[in-house]
Amino acid sequence: MKTAIYRKEHFNAAHRLFNPSWSDEKNSATFGKCNNPSFHGHNYELIVKLVGEVDPETGYVFDTKVLSDIIKKHILARYDHKNLNLDCEEFKTTNPTAENIAKQIYNTLRSLIDSTLDLKVILYETERNFVEYPA
Amino acid sequence: MKTAIYRKEHFNAAHRLFNPSWSDEKNSATFGKCNNPSFHGHNYELIVKLVGEVDPETGYVFDTKVLSDIIKKHILARYDHKNLNLDCEEFKTTNPTAENIAKQIYNTLRSLIDSTLDLKVILYETERNFVEYPA
Amino acid sequence: MKTAIYRKEHFNAAHRLFNPSWSDEKNSATFGKCNNPSFHGHNYELIVKLVGEVDPETGYVFDTKVLSDIIKKHILARYDHKNLNLDCEEFKTTNPTAENIAKQIYNTLRSLIDSTLDLKVILYETERNFVEYPA
Amino acid sequence: MKTAIYRKEHFNAAHRLFNPSWSDEKNSATFGKCNNPSFHGHNYELIVKLVGEVDPETGYVFDTKVLSDIIKKHILARYDHKNLNLDCEEFKTTNPTAENIAKQIYNTLRSLIDSTLDLKVILYETERNFVEYPA
Amino acid sequence: MKTAIYRKEHFNAAHRLFNPSWSDEKNSATFGKCNNPSFHGHNYELIVKLVGEVDPETGYVFDTKVLSDIIKKHILARYDHKNLNLDCEEFKTTNPTAENIAKQIYNTLRSLIDSTLDLKVILYETERNFVEYPA
Amino acid sequence: MKTAIYRKEHFNAAHRLFNPSWSDEKNSATFGKCNNPSFHGHNYELIVKLVGEVDPETGYVFDTKVLSDIIKKHILARYDHKNLNLDCEEFKTTNPTAENIAKQIYNTLRSLIDSTLDLKVILYETERNFVEYPA
Numbered sequence: 053m054k055t056a057i058y059r060k061e062h063f064n065a066a067h068r069l070f071n072p073s074w075s076d077e078k079n080s081a082t083f084g085k086c087n088n089p090s091f092h093g094h095n096y097e098l099i100v101k102l103v104g105e106v107d108p109e110t111g112y113v114f115d116t117k118v119l120s121d122i123i124k125k126h127i128l129a130r131y132d133h134k135n136l137n138l139d140c141e142e143f144k145t146t147n148p149t150a151e152n153i154a155k156q157i158y159n160t161l162r163s164l165i166d167s168t169l170d171l172k173v174i175l176y177e178t179e180r181n182f183v184e185y186p187a
Numbered sequence: 188m189k190t191a192i193y194r195k196e197h198f199n200a201a202h203r204l205f206n207p208s209w210s211d212e213k214n215s216a217t218f219g220k221c222n223n224p225s226f227h228g229h230n231y232e233l234i235v236k237l238v239g240e241v242d243p244e245t246g247y248v249f250d251t252k253v254l255s256d257i258i259k260k261h262i263l264a265r266y267d268h269k270n271l272n273l274d275c276e277e278f279k280t281t282n283p284t285a286e287n288i289a290k291q292i293y294n295t296l297r298s299l300i301d302s303t304l305d306l307k308v309i310l311y312e313t314e315r316n317f318v319e320y321p322a
Numbered sequence: 323m324k325t326a327i328y329r330k331e332h333f334n335a336a337h338r339l340f341n342p343s344w345s346d347e348k349n350s351a352t353f354g355k356c357n358n359p360s361f362h363g364h365n366y367e368l369i370v371k372l373v374g375e376v377d378p379e380t381g382y383v384f385d386t387k388v389l390s391d392i393i394k395k396h397i398l399a400r401y402d403h404k405n406l407n408l409d410c411e412e413f414k415t416t417n418p419t420a421e422n423i424a425k426q427i428y429n430t431l432r433s434l435i436d437s438t439l440d441l442k443v444i445l446y447e448t449e450r451n452f453v454e455y456p457a
Numbered sequence: 458m459k460t461a462i463y464r465k466e467h468f469n470a471a472h473r474l475f476n477p478s479w480s481d482e483k484n485s486a487t488f489g490k491c492n493n494p495s496f497h498g499h500n501y502e503l504i505v506k507l508v509g510e511v512d513p514e515t516g517y518v519f520d521t522k523v524l525s526d527i528i529k530k531h532i533l534a535r536y537d538h539k540n541l542n543l544d545c546e547e548f549k550t551t552n553p554t555a556e557n558i559a560k561q562i563y564n565t566l567r568s569l570i571d572s573t574l575d576l577k578v579i580l581y582e583t584e585r586n587f588v589e590y591p592a
Numbered sequence: 593m594k595t596a597i598y599r600k601e602h603f604n605a606a607h608r609l610f611n612p613s614w615s616d617e618k619n620s621a622t623f624g625k626c627n628n629p630s631f632h633g634h635n636y637e638l639i640v641k642l643v644g645e646v647d648p649e650t651g652y653v654f655d656t657k658v659l660s661d662i663i664k665k666h667i668l669a670r671y672d673h674k675n676l677n678l679d680c681e682e683f684k685t686t687n688p689t690a691e692n693i694a695k696q697i698y699n700t701l702r703s704l705i706d707s708t709l710d711l712k713v714i715l716y717e718t719e720r721n722f723v724e725y726p727a
Numbered sequence: 728m729k730t731a732i733y734r735k736e737h738f739n740a741a742h743r744l745f746n747p748s749w750s751d752e753k754n755s756a757t758f759g760k761c762n763n764p765s766f767h768g769h770n771y772e773l774i775v776k777l778v779g780e781v782d783p784e785t786g787y788v789f790d791t792k793v794l795s796d797i798i799k800k801h802i803l804a805r806y807d808h809k810n811l812n813l814d815c816e817e818f819k820t821t822n823p824t825a826e827n828i829a830k831q832i833y834n835t836l837r838s839l840i841d842s843t844l845d846l847k848v849i850l851y852e853t854e855r856n857f858v859e860y861p862a
Contacts, residue, residue: 053726055691060720064583066471066498066540071244082245084252090540093471093498095583103727109611110622111689116721117624135471135495149246151190170727178469178500180195181251186188187238187305199448201336201363201405206649217650219657225405228336228363230448270336270360284651286595313334313365315600316656321593322643322710323861325826330855341514352515354522373862379746380757381824386856387759419516421460440862450465451521456458457508457575476784487785489792554786556730585735586791591728592778592845604853606741606768606810630810633741633768635853675741675765718739718770 054170056103057113061123063132066093067148091135096153097176098127100161104169114169126160150177154185189305191238192248196258198267201228202283226270231288232311233262235296239304249304261295285312289320324440326373327382329389333402336363337418361405366423367446368397370431374439384439396430420447424455459575461508462518466528468537471498472553496540501558502581503532505566509574519574531565555582559590594710596643597653601663603672606633607688631675636693637716638667640701644709654709662704667697690717694725729845731778732788736798738807741768742823766810771828772851773802775836779844789844801835825852829860 068091069083079087086092100123104113134140136148146152154175165171176182203226204218214222221227235258239248269275271283281287289310300306311317338361339353349357356362370393374383404410406418416422424445435441446452473496474488484492491497505528509518539545541553551557559580570576581587608631609623619627626632640663644653674680676688686692694715705711716722743766744758754762761767775798779788809815811823821827829850840846851857 055695056724056727057691058722058724062583064497064499066496069246074244082250085538088538088540088544090543091471091496091498092469092538092540093496094469095500106689106691106695111609111687111692113691113723115622120720133490133493133497135493135497138495139493147246149241151192151241151248152246155190155241178467180255182193183248184191184193187191197448199362199364201361204651209649217655220403223403223405223409225408226336226361226363227334227403227405228361229334230365268355268358268362270358270362273360274358282651284646286597286646286653287651290595290646313332315660317598318653319596319598322596325830326859326862327826328857328859339516352520376824376826376830379749381744381822381827383826383858385757390855417516419511421462421511421518422516425460425511450525452463453518454461454463457461474786479784487790552786554781556732556781556788557786560730560781585795587733588788589731589733592731602853604767604769606766625808628808628810628814630813631741631766631768632739632808632810633766634739635770673760673763673767675763675767678765679763718737 054103055106055113056101057116057119058099058101059116059119059123060097060099061120061128062095062097063128064093064095065131065134065136066091067136067143068092069147069149071147072145091137094177096131097182098123098157099174099176100157101172101174102165102169103172114165122161122164126164127157130160150175150181150183151185154183158185189238190241190248191236192251192254193234193236194251194254194258195232195234196255196263197230197232198263199228199230200266200269200271201226202271202278203227204282204284206282207280226272229312231266232317233258233292234309234311235292236307236309237300237304238307249300257296257299261299262292265295285310285316285318286320289318293320324373325376325383326371327384327386327389328369328371329386329393330367330369331390331393331398332365332367333398334363334365335401335404335406336361337406337413338362339417339419341417342415361407364447366401367452368393368427369444369446370427371442371444372435372439373442384435392431392434396434397427400430420445420451420453421455424453428455459508460511460518461506462521462524463504463506464521464524464528465502465504466525466533467500467502468533469498469500470536470539470541471496472541472548473497474552474554476552477550496542499582501536502587503528503562504579504581505562506577506579507570507574508577519570527566527569531569532562535565555580555586555588556590559588563590594643595646595653596641597656597659598639598641599656599659599663600637600639601660601668602635602637603668604633604635605671605674605676606631607676607683608632609687609689611687612685631677634717636671637722638663638697639714639716640697641712641714642705642709643712654705662701666700666704670700690715690721690723691725694723698725729778730781730788731776732791732794733774733776734791734794734798735772735774736795736803737770737772738803739768739770740806740809740811741766742811742818743767744822744824746822747820766812769852771806772857773798773832774849774851775832776847776849777840777844778847789840797836797839801839802832805835825850825856825858826860829858833860 069086070079136143158173204221205214293308339356340349428443474491475484563578609626610619698713744761745754833848
């Protein structure tokens with residue numbers, strides 16, 4: 053049977069939700085307060101899950117210190133203290149919902165983590181709203 | 188691959204655990220302090236999980252504001268600041284254990300949420316005791 | 323300078339808020355959902371704070387294991403899995419608001435803890451509502 | 458002896474730290490990542506503390522439901538899902554640090570809460586950085 | 593559909609990570625601060641998950657009080673306030689990583705819990721590092 | 728009126744409680760499980776509070792990034808992943824209770840922080856046991 057390891061990190065970012073192909077009215081009706089053109093922001097809590105076999109020599113599935121360093125270098129450096137809409141290429145045409153941010157983080161990490169390990173991303177936008185990709 | 192979204196809400200309720208077809212002795216031996224005929228209570232934390240495809244127009248699996256409104260209207264209005272045994276028809280004949288409350292919430296929400304979305308209910312009775320339905 | 327120690331415990335109880343000298347209408351208008359005659363309930367989180375000198379022989383202001391035992395014997399045994407209004411003499415004539423429960427706990431503990439130690443009680447009724455006595 | 462009551466609320470906002478009378482270099486050197494001109498954001502947790510006598514008729518220092526409504530109307534409506542620098546007059550000339558936001562919230566609430574009650578504001582910018590006013 | 597129940601417990605223990613068949617240099621390079629020969633320690637949070645059918649007579653998958661007693665007797669008595677490397681036979685030859693501790697707890701509980709119930713162990717070493725077995 | 732700022736950090740350490748001038752029997756009777764000669768350990772959560780005037784130019788009482796760096800350099804480097812009894816001079820003759828660790832941290836930081844700022848140290852040994860110095 054395999055084992056899962058989880059590593060939690062966090063970043064603080066500004067964003068707004070909107071669809072550039074829609075009218076302002078439709079954007080406002082759909083996204084409400086989250087559509088504020090001046091942006092709002094969140095303390096995002098990010099949990100990365102890896103599933104695999106335990107290495108009998110180390111007792112690790114994957115060294116969480118190394119995982120933390122990968123997340124810091126490739127995810128936090130990109131999103132922490134940023135405006136997701138203005139500062140991040142990937143959200144200039146994609147709406148930075150929690151769902152889309154989680155998928156983007158997954159895609160970034162998937163290419164960096166050995167494919168023998170299953171990968172899942174859990175992202176808390178607030179304590180009450182969070183997402184998981186893949187489900 | 189699909190994405191999961193989660194929404195957390197809470198309600199405060201009184202309850203007692205007992206089986207009306209059993210003797211007082213058996214009820215007390217089985218349910219201990221939870222069998223107190225005067226009731227006790229909890230701050231229930233409720234997490235609702237939906238799994239589906241991300242809508243490319245909104246970037247949402249499901250609008251968490253709409254999900255919150257559904258939970259408030261159909262679950263919190265029914266259970267918040269209530270006595271589950273005395274005030275709620277469904278627990279007059281069913282023991283209001285966390286397992287049974289979670290299943291009841293699932294059944295109520297299942298009929299209100301589009302069937303293309305998978306649904307799961309997680310219910311914390313205390314920080315140390317919680318349940319998930321379906322597992 | 324003195325040092326403070328804190329010990330956290332919890333209990334689950336049912337209660338309702340009402341003033342027996344008022345009309346049902348006034349009780350309902352004042353206490354809203356909390357006035358439900360069938361009761362509701364909470365997971366109360368209790369924090370007890372003692373302030374004093376550190377004993378140079380033990381390095382303790384007060385042994386938190388002993389403090390925990392005192393709280394379990396004199397507070398939790400009295401309130402855990404109880405209906406505060408029905409099961410507890412002290413709340414038959416006093417409204418079991420968080421303020422009044424905290425004061426009652428303070429009075430009980432004050433007589434049990436050496437008077438050279440300052441005592442404070444912090445009581446969480448929910449994660450969002452809590453009280454402190456004395457302030 | 459008096460009793461304290463606490464009420465916790467939250468809001469999500471964007472901000473950036475900068476001093477308009479300083480050069481870009483000095484702003485960047487002083488505020489680091491928090492100086493990002495595109496803004497970043499936080500889930501602010503706000504705790505409001507009131508200290509006073511318990512009303513013997515209600516058992517309340519102050520009705521937390523009323524306090525919550527005051528905070529929602531006068532604080533959350535003003536800051537939730539806003540850009541503090543762009544959308545809020547008071548932070549056009551004052552740097553929206555946690556210290557200054559807490560003081561602003563205090564000043565707003567002080568005029569709305571009876572002066573017989575002592576008032577304190579605790580504001581969490583992140584789980585690791587928080588402030589209290591007055592200390 | 594089946595239901596899951598979860599019970600959370602905790603224990604405090606010392607440990608160090610090392611592989612006795614490796615050189616000191618390799619151990620230090622691999623395990624870093626966690627290799628300190630004097631040991632360090634953690635507040636471990638343990639969550640045990642059982643999945644099964646709800647008993648129609650009790651409304652329980654499994655009595656969480658009984659589950660708590662099993663965990664206290666067979667896991668906490670063995671690990672709480674212990675040095676995992678020095679005091680526990682099973683970690684004299686196995687590195688006490690979170691992965692290996694979780695698997696050991698699983699193996700101990702698996703023989704004590706009816707095989708009709710699925711079992712999973714979740715172990716938090718810190719708030720930011722946790723594991724799950726089986727995944 | 729002054730403002731308080733708080734910064735939270737954490738470290739993981741092993742320790743045991745004992746008084747070298749006492750017999751083994753008295754140590755065991757006094758400190759119970761915490762007296763285990765093989766040590767046990769904790770995830771310590773450390774909160775440092777500074778009280779002072781807000782600098783009108785920065786809007787800060789004190790830069791929390793600078794405070795974090797001071798804590799990392801002078802406290803975490805000394806205690807994180809250490810055995811407090813074996814690795815730290817100051818606890819070779821002083822019992823490493825939470826009270827004594829907090830006082831030691833206070834003394835270290837007091838000499839590093841400008842004396843115009845009031846300083847307080849809050850130390851969580853577990854979620855349920857914590858101390859504050861000075862009270």
